[in-house]
């Protein structure tokens with residue numbers, strides 16, 4: 001039987017396709033983190049006084065905090081003084097006014113990543129904000145969106161153009177003191193996207209941000225803020241890649257979502273940071289805080305994530321269900337291969353009456369990787385009639401990897417209904433043989449089985465990206481679309 | 483079409499097949515009977531190429547090629563079909579998608595054009611109707627939540643779609659009610675042709691009233707102990723297997 005396992009593991013050891021480096025003139029801050037670093041970043045972005053103060057306060061809080069040790073991951077101690085906290089292409093110094101002015105080298109980079117920035121190109125129905133290291137280099141379809149009243153721009157621009165909105169919502173869902181990495185991000189965040197959907201507006205197209213780490217030895221600290229006013233709707237997607245390097249690189253992002261009455265936000269992630277090589281050298285440390293607040297009645301926030309990259313993933317996209325009848329959803333596929341480690345899941349905090357949440361988590365482990373689901377469902381005393389359904393399935397490929405489930409449940413209201421289902425299975429040699437016996441080769445069979453396993457999550461992704469995600473899974477685990 | 487010579491197979495060092503000889507000519511139906519644990523499914527699995535069996539001795543030739551040297555998917559594309567005794571569930575993968583991939587893999591191998599979604603659906607509807615199954619079944623995940631009988635019928639449906647040259651049916655009749663048994667037998671009979679052969683593994687003579695075999699073999703303790711025509715099945719029905727090893731003279735040599 002061992003030969004089939006070896007075959008599987010061979011198949012799961014695929015090359016990372018996005019590992020190239022763009023050779024471009026960069027302005028990079030020397031490594032090190034002091035108050036001066038924070039002041040430099042803020043000045044570079046010509047930020048108002050209040051934001052600098054906000055950053056400095058976060059920095060001082062961070063200095064008194066310690067890295068969380070509870071995740072089921074292990075890595076050598078990070079020296080925060082050896083990281084550079086700002087890197088930007090020189091050509092982005094004066095932010096280009098239109099796409100024609102964007103450095104061709106950058107356009108070529110995104111082209112290579114499959115994210116053409118021309119508005120008439122493949123992703124014609126999707127507006128893209130392209131973030132390269134610490135800065136946003138282009139945002140497409142701004143005018144079309146502005147016509148609908150939608151604001152979609154980099155957060156640095158938003159600070160300048162819509163300071164009142166940014167000031168009102170920044171840190172209102174994830175306060176700087178929330179955790180070690182959130183505090184660090186608040187102090188040194190460089191860029192990210194800002195989205196504002198006014199009352200009654202259905203955003204006319206998918207919005208997406210594409211994050212690229214290019215510079216060596218640099219951390220990426222992006223900050224995303226999405227606000228959906230009453231009766232509005234937006235679907236937003238983020239993608240990410242990085243070059244292959246022997247050194248680990250830190251990515252500590254914060255994402256905040258605010259949904260007001262009847263608003264719906266659909267947030268999808270296809271995370272494909274460089275996972276490190278097959279011996280576990282290099283790769284991104286992906287330590288991310290994502291949280292959404294359903295503040296209005298019957299509002300809804302839905303997180304969908306396909307996590308295939310990063311050496312270590314630590315993230316728990318969460319929903320705080322404040323408005324009565326609000327809805328939180330979390331659909332996740334996390335794939336770990338080789339030496340990757342993932343500790344991911346969600347928190348659903350039920351505060352309002354008749355709030356409901358759904359959690360569907362699919363973990364796939366291959367190689368000698370470790371994949372943990374960690375989820376909290378908390379029903380507060382006033383959450384009459386709250387309901388939660390959780391389903392956590394793990395699939396093991398080979399017998400040297402690990403899958404773990406840590407569900408936490410806190411119910412403080414007797415009328416609440418909470419359901420949890422969990423399964424762990426090995427990818428069946430029986431299943432593979434069955435498909436082989438019908439003429440389907442092993443690679444395709446594995447892909448089919450894995451995609452079938454993830455189906456409930458994939459069908460939550462926007463159409464354009466569902467295919468992309470299946471392909472990505474195919475590359476991570478080899479195979480074709482399922 | 484198929485020649486099995488002195489086939490010895492073990493699993494984890496334990497001998498299961500102890501010298502099987504069997505010849506299957508094009509267009510013939512061979513029934514294989516025998517007590518539980520005698521090695522029938524093992525033989526079927528070895529023919530289909532399942533992993534985990536050690537071939538200690540012997541050979542299997544299929545249309546002039548060394549069958550044991552081929553990967554399982556190549557055997558399938560070359561026309562070897564196994565209807566599983568225990569069909570496997572694959573959650574989230576529809577029977578439709580699965581069969582389309584399979585049919586196209588086989589067609590590609592034969593140098594034929596792949597079927598479009600429309601053409602495939604038409605073919606599928608045509609094949610599924612006579613099996614007394616609703617086309618909605620195609621939208622369900624492979625074998626997931628299927629009743630025992632539905633699983634067996636789905637195997638026959640898949641066989642009809644793939645049009646194999648050599649079909650090995652491993653206890654496809656087990657768990658079928660009498661009406662389903664007739665439907666399955668009709669499905670098999672309608673596929674009988676001069677260039678297609680069947681190896682039908684069964685415990686019940688009843689099936690052989692519907693699928694009338696050219697030969698009946700008794701597999702016992704890893705060997706074909708006895709071969710004969712369809713009357714052998716009737717004899718087994720009345721006498722059981724106990725007498726076989728005591729019998730001095732086998733009625734016939736294995737296969738023809």
Ligand SMILES: Nc1ncnc2c1ncn2[C@@H]1O[C@H](COP(=O)(O)OP(=O)(O)OP(=O)(O)O)[C@@H](O)[C@H]1O
Pocket residue numbers: 493494498516517518519520521522523524525567
């Ligand atoms: N994977 C395995 N590991 C160990 N022993 C096995 C394995 N598969 C089959 N065997 C053994 O091989 C022998 C033959 O099994 P096989 O399934 O071929 O019998 P069979 O004739 O099909 O029986 P049945 O009529 O009950 O289906 C049995 O003793 C069985 O326990």
Ligand SMILES: [Mg+2]
Pocket residue numbers: 522523524567652653
């Ligand atoms: Mg059997």
